Amino acid sequence: MPDAALRLTRLLEQLMGTPIPVRLRAWDGSEAGPPGAPTLVVHNRRALRRLLFKPGELGLARAWVAGDLTVEGDLYRALGLLSGLIWERGEDARGLAAALRDPEVRAAVRGLVKLAGPPLPPAPPPEEVRRPGHLHTRRSDKRAISHHYDVGNDFYELVLGPSMVYSCAYWPAPEPAATLEQAQRDKLELVCRKLDLKPGRRLLDVGCGWGSMAIHAAREHGVSVVGVTLSQEQAAYARKRVADQGLTDKVEIRVQDYRDVTDGPYDAISSIGMAEHVGAARYLEYTRALYALLKPGGRLLNHQIGRRPQGDESSYHVDEFIDAYVFPDGELAPIGTTVTQLERAGFEVRDVESLREHYALTLRRWVANLEADWARAVRLTSPGRARVWKLYMAACALAFERNRIGVNQVLAVRSPESGDSGMPLRARTWGAPAVQR
Structure with a gap:
């Protein structure tokens, strides 16, 4: 009689010391666990071997991908049910070693090894990229960006929709009143207002993506824009969009590292969803480079994901799954660390706005887009890559909803020696853009 699911459930509960909150279905068709709960389907014994050879988040990710x-x-x-056993458990290698001194835990591990079959470690899925260290050299950053962004513009169109904006939208209340495209337009407009963009001014868009911010700023506010990206595919796509909009006299798209931009000064700089790639070792260099590119009185809008402080508040965090499959070399810091680094570079930080809930709503829309055209997404990339994106975006949506991570827009000024920042006396007089219908 098939019983793998019951055996697996008992062994996992013995190992974890707590009931498994989801239902399990094993490779032999057997099921166990709470009725009505989502079902975790273990298709083969190889999944167990992946978990045994790499316990925790990365082993689960490899099995999923x-x-x-x-x-x-x-x-x-x-x-959500599994988060307490995976992301919120907080067990490091020392904790695992201590747990293995418990006879019941060792017995559970032996039982899982026997159930998993021949102990040969499966090779990681081909979508995984692993490199030693987080160097953040020009070459390593270019490779990391290529891994994430050069997977096909058609795939990104499917996930992001017509706006082609790969950062959180700015939603009205109630949220269903706006489409994703309207909410993304409102986010771009919010950034433009914070930067006080006006005709004749120069904007540098660092990490310009597929050109959405550059096009919006030039078309709606009359500024001249230089957008820089390390992705060849993004640059080609952005240049075509710029040409189609008739904005080639206003917008220049470059494949260029921000550290190699030398044609300042600019009146304003936007950095939207780019600073997560910079890394702890280079972050002060990043803030100083942007400070040097701004004229006195110029403004920077730094839109960046941050994590909640844990232990050492200034430390950065690297997520195993995201580092291996999504954003190689990506590092998240608390918002306090980001503000400190901007001030160390000479900036005067004038406003910080959290958009945490906005990102959760955006991610759920992206997941819905992916699920609605799943077969095409698989054709455009690979089954593993599509699974990476589904897990990544769904897990991140929950992380934002549960306040495990956040996203903030930091408005900073290179204040002149006179002290006149050019900022309004009352904060946030730029207001909330109206939903366009």
């Missing part, structure tokens, strides 16, 4: 492990039912609910 390879298709050895899937979820039936509400993925968000499944991830």
Whole structure:
């Protein structure tokens, strides 16, 4: 009689010291666990071997990306139920070593090894990229950006929609009143207002992506824009969009590292969803480079994901799954660290706005786009890459909703020696852009 699911459930509960909150279906068709809960489908014994050879988040991710492990039912609910056993458990290598001194834990591990079959470590899925250290040289940053962004513009169109904006939208209340495209337009307009863009001024868009911010700023506010990206595919796409909009006299798109931009000064700089790639070792260099490119009185809008402080408040954090499959070399810091580094470079920080809930709403829309055209997404990339994106975006949506991570717009000024920042006396007089209908 098939019983792998029951055996697996008992062994996992013995190992974790707590009931498994989801239902399990094993490779032999057996099921166990709470009725009505989402079902974690373990398609083969290889999934167990992945977990045994790499316990925790990365082993689970490898099983998911390879298709050895899937979820039936509400993925968000499944991830929410499992979060206490994965992301919020906080068990490091020392904690694992201590746990293995417990006879019951050792017995559970032996049982899982026996259930998993021959102990040969499966090769990681081909979508995984692993490099030693986080060097953040020009060459390593270019490779990291290429891994994430050069997977096909058609795939990004499918996920992001017509706006082609790969950062959180700015939603009205109630949220269903706006489409994703309207909410993204409002975010771009919010950035432009914070930067006080006006005809004749120069804007540098660092990490310009597919050109959406550059095009909006030039078309709606009459500024001249230089957009820089390390992605060849993004640059080609952005240049075509600029030409189609008739803005080639206003917008220049370059494949260029921000450290190599030398044609300042600029009146304003936007950095939207780029600073997460900079890294702890280079962050002060990043802030100083942008400070040097601004004229006195110029403004910087730094839009960046941050993590909640844990232990050492100034430390950066690297997520194993995201580092291996999504953003190689990406590092998240608390907002306090970001503000400190901007001030160390000479900036005067004038405003900080959290958009945490906005990113959760945006990610759920992106997941819906992916699910609605899943077969095409797989054709455009690979089954593993599509699974990477689904897990990444759904897990991040929950992380934003549960306040494990946040996203902030920091408005900073290179104040002149006179002290006249040019900022309004009352904060946020730029207001909230109206939803365009």
